Amino acid sequence: MHREGLLEMERELSRRNFFSLVAKGLGVTAALAGIAPNAAAAIRTRRPDTATALKVYSAIGNLTVPVDQDPGWATFDPGISRYGFSTIIFQVFLGNNNIAFDAFQDCLVYMDGVPITLGYNTNFLNMGLYQQEQYLTDILSGNYNQDGWQAILSLAVNASVVSAKTLFYSNYPNHLATPNSEFQNPFASGLVTGWVQMGLKGPVSAAEETALRTKYTGIQELPGIDTTNPYI
Amino acid sequence: MATVATYDVIICGAGSGGGFLAGEIAPYCSVLLLDHGPYFSETPNPGKGTPQRRVFSTQINLGMYWGDGSTAPTPPAAFNGVDNSNEGSGSPRASATANSPIFTAYPMYMDPSNPALNTMQREPRLVGGGSQINVGAWVRPRLVDWDGFTQETGVQGWTKAAFEPYFQKAEKIVNVHRDVRENWNIAAVLYEQAAKKMGIPVFEESSNRKGCIFCGHRLNAGMPCKYDSLQSTLMTQVPKAVANGATVVGNAEVVQILMSNNKATGVMYSLNGQMVQANANKLVVLSSGAIGTPVIMRTNGMHLTNPNIGQYLRAHPGIPIDAILPGTNWNTDRGYQWNAYHYGMDENGDPIDTLVHVPAGFPANTPWVASVVGTFGYPYKNVMRQYRQRAGAFIFELKPAIYGRVVGDINNPIIYYPIADQNTGYLESKTLNDFLLSARQVAAVYKSMGAYTTYPTMDQPEFIVKQTLSQFVTSSGALHPQGTCRAGSDPKTSVVDANCMSHDFGNLMCCDASVIPNHISSNPNSMIMAIAARAADFVITQVLGKTLPADTPPAPETEPSPAIAGAAATSGVAV
Numbered sequence: 001m002h003r004e005g006l007l008e009m010e011r012e013l014s015r016r017n018f019f020s021l022v023a024k025g026l027g028v029t030a031a032l033a034g035i036a037p038n039a040a041a042a043i044r045t046r047r048p049d050t051a052t053a054l055k056v057y058s059a060i061g062n063l064t065v066p067v068d069q070d071p072g073w074a075t076f077d078p079g080i081s082r083y084g085f086s087t088i089i090f091q092v093f094l095g096n097n098n099i100a101f102d103a104f105q106d107c108l109v110y111m112d113g114v115p116i117t118l119g120y121n122t123n124f125l126n127m128g129l130y131q132q133e134q135y136l137t138d139i140l141s142g143n144y145n146q147d148g149w150q151a152i153l154s155l156a157v158n159a160s161v162v163s164a165k166t167l168f169y170s171n172y173p174n175h176l177a178t179p180n181s182e183f184q185n186p187f188a189s190g191l192v193t194g195w196v197q198m199g200l201k202g203p204v205s206a207a208e209e210t211a212l213r214t215k216y217t218g219i220q221e222l223p224g225i226d227t228t229n230p231y232i
Numbered sequence: 233m234a235t236v237a238t239y240d241v242i243i244c245g246a247g248s249g250g251g252f253l254a255g256e257i258a259p260y261c262s263v264l265l266l267d268h269g270p271y272f273s274e275t276p277n278p279g280k281g282t283p284q285r286r287v288f289s290t291q292i293n294l295g296m297y298w299g300d301g302s303t304a305p306t307p308p309a310a311f312n313g314v315d316n317s318n319e320g321s322g323s324p325r326a327s328a329t330a331n332s333p334i335f336t337a338y339p340m341y342m343d344p345s346n347p348a349l350n351t352m353q354r355e356p357r358l359v360g361g362g363s364q365i366n367v368g369a370w371v372r373p374r375l376v377d378w379d380g381f382t383q384e385t386g387v388q389g390w391t392k393a394a395f396e397p398y399f400q401k402a403e404k405i406v407n408v409h410r411d412v413r414e415n416w417n418i419a420a421v422l423y424e425q426a427a428k429k430m431g432i433p434v435f436e437e438s439s440n441r442k443g444c445i446f447c448g449h450r451l452n453a454g455m456p457c458k459y460d461s462l463q464s465t466l467m468t469q470v471p472k473a474v475a476n477g478a479t480v481v482g483n484a485e486v487v488q489i490l491m492s493n494n495k496a497t498g499v500m501y502s503l504n505g506q507m508v509q510a511n512a513n514k515l516v517v518l519s520s521g522a523i524g525t526p527v528i529m530r531t532n533g534m535h536l537t538n539p540n541i542g543q544y545l546r547a548h549p550g551i552p553i554d555a556i557l558p559g560t561n562w563n564t565d566r567g568y569q570w571n572a573y574h575y576g577m578d579e580n581g582d583p584i585d586t587l588v589h590v591p592a593g594f595p596a597n598t599p600w601v602a603s604v605v606g607t608f609g610y611p612y613k614n615v616m617r618q619y620r621q622r623a624g625a626f627i628f629e630l631k632p633a634i635y636g637r638v639v640g641d642i643n644n645p646i647i648y649y650p651i652a653d654q655n656t657g658y659l660e661s662k663t664l665n666d667f668l669l670s671a672r673q674v675a676a677v678y679k680s681m682g683a684y685t686t687y688p689t690m691d692q693p694e695f696i697v698k699q700t701l702s703q704f705v706t707s708s709g710a711l712h713p714q715g716t717c718r719a720g721s722d723p724k725t726s727v728v729d730a731n732c733m734s735h736d737f738g739n740l741m742c743c744d745a746s747v748i749p750n751h752i753s754s755n756p757n758s759m760i761m762a763i764a765a766r767a768a769d770f771v772i773t774q775v776l777g778k779t780l781p782a783d784t785p786p787a788p789e790t791e792p793s794p795a796i797a798g799a800a801a802t803s804g805v806a807v
Contacts, residue, residue: 181287197617198616216444223408224400225410226436228433232374
């Protein structure tokens with residue numbers, strides 16, 4: 001980045017508030033140190049604890065789309081977690097911003113550690129499924145607003161849940177087009193994917209394209225705009 | 233480096249503004265049309281497509297679109313110990329050629345309380361530009377917008393009456409027509425019935441299509457229509473320009489505006505790793521969008537002369553709202569998705585500053601089917617599995633009470649758009665209140681249609697709804713950037729004059745969303761094309777000194793341009 005751009009960003013973006021947020025997290029970390037030194041060490045390191053963050057993300061994915069008679073998130077793990085983490089979160093949501101990605105990972109790591117201070121007797125990753133569900137429900141319900149953790153926890157959970165839904169129901173692992181193939185058949189693998197579960201039809205086939213063209217040939221068109229709109 | 237040629241007019245950006253302008257002026261002069269993205273140049277075949285574009289469109293319209301800008305043609309290396317290699321060669325980014333960054337993504341900072349977190353503003357980079365996406369939802373500005381233009385910058389002549397002929401001209405060229413109710417999906421039909429009972433008038437969406445087969449891909453992934461049906465400038469004005477002798481160069485990044493005696497005389501652009509110089513006898517037009525145009529000007533230091541360049545960024549944050557409805561039959565049809573629109577309404581029955589696009593069901597392969605927030609686990613999975621009849625709406629806030637700015641240069645453009653309140657973390661209050669009101673209205677419409685539930689669930693505690701909406705916006709960005717080189721009467725508060733000519737630099741025009749003086753209450757593409765049509769008349773008559781055909785609309789009632797008055801030295805036009 002050019003120096004001028006950096007200077008301009010410095011003027012625009014006061015970091016004071018961000019660091020106050022981080023300081024809040026560090027404060028809890030310090031408090032934790034007196035209660036559970038190991039947990040405190042786990043929830044704040046000098047660099048993001050990517051391994052833990054990825055485990056938390058994977059656990060949230062598993063809670064978001066559980067496995068039952070149909071495949072779920074865990075069916076496609078670890079690939080789906082890594083892909084969601086590195087592509088949906090890092091590239092799509094955070095725009096390849098490493099600083100933001102570090103902060104997001106910190107949020108996930110905090111999310112793992114803070115339940116100890118919030119009435120749970122263990123960290124998130126060591127909870128049973130029922131307890132994990134309750135913890136996520138508490139977060140999504142805003143139950144930690146008074147504790148000052150809500151912003152961090154809801155960021156971690158919302159981004160993870162949304163990315164998990166987005167990825168799974170975008171037909172993972174058949175979510176990428178076959179390059180240079182005019183017609184796609186993402187169901188060819190026979191896997192029960194998110195699309196199969198939802199009953200989506202998928203891309204138009206050659207036969208359907210012909211049928212649609214026939215169906216809509218000569219369809220009524222009225223040039224211009226809807227002039228009944230009195231506000232334009 | 234070699235000087236390749238000299239043209240009368242060089243246009244930098246072949247989207248809604250530049251592409252349209254090129255088609256209009258090419259019969260009158262020599263034109264070089266540059267675009268940063270690739271040029272898929274086969275002759276349009278509306279309704280069927282061409283081999284090149286049919287294959288190309290399939291690279292990215294299946295499943296989720298990875299909006300990383302395709303700036304990295306191969307998957308990135310592992311980072312922080314996380315292996316990313318499973319992205320595979322089928323990645324849309326991997327399938328983009330190295331010099332064909334189809335989409336670009338600008339970092340967008342929306343939360344001043346947390347500057348480490350940013351989202352991205354995604355824009356297409358290919359000949360045709362945003363017109364390949366956005367004209368699919370053609371909505372005119374509202375009446376209130378026109379007064380807002382004058383109030384904001386004092387721009388003269390930007391009236392509904394003055395622009396009406398240019399809207400009509402553009403609508404004819406790109407085949408804009410109404411999505412008549414007879415063709416609506418059943419979900420849109422039922423939505424209108426329910427909305428009417430609540431006093432919400434619903435209107436037919438318009439779009440630019442020819443030979444559409446209603447594949448359901450409209451607006452999905454935002455890429456050129458596989459069937460050439462979406463009448464973008466790539467399908468309409470660019471071929472017209474080429475037929476009239478214009479030269480179109482794709483994958484060309486403009487890096488320098490050549491200046492002499494404070495007048496633009498050409499550009500330097502990068503092509504295949506080589507720097508190329510092109511000279512302009514008459515005019516250089518920047519039409520790289522509301523982000524790209526100010527970034528090019530900043531790269532050339534022009535913001536040091538006019539500090540308004542890049543300022544006053546307006547945008548439209550948006551939120552989705554999904555509904556789960558009884559029945560299963562809607563999935564059997566594909567359809568057209570965005571059939572109708574309406575405004576959010578206040579308690580007096582007057583429109584507020586939100587625009588609600590009403591898609592029908594989600595029968596095709598749209599990734600939007602995954603609702604954004606709310607439940608998880610078995611309940612959510614069961615909903616997705618059992619209740620296949622879904623509908624949704626997308627709500628744009630048309631006039632947020634903030635504006636942002638564009639900083640940086642072509643290598644590192646940055647968007648600052650502080651829509652989140654620094655103290656609360658929620659969206660700024662006007663935007664948030666408009667969203668709350670509109671989302672509740674839309675949810676009520678769906679409930680009256682028998683919806684089991686909606687997402688977001690609007691009957692949650694208000695602070696949760698606020699948090700949900702705020703986090704969605706700050707993570708997804710704000711669409712429809714505009715206003716960063718706005719038109720006005722005073723160089724102290726604007727960048728270009730009413731004719732889109734630079735206040736400060738001769739022979740330099742801006743022709744895209746950047747010149748819009750204030751928020752408009754619609755997707756800006758219709759306005760951009762009307763601006764381009766109007767600018768074309770100015771270029772033909774005032775810059776080139778040619779005569780317009782007899783059937784041309786009457787001359788716009790703009791402020792007396794120094795160029796028109798013959799005072800070329802102060803007009804920005806060297807004649």
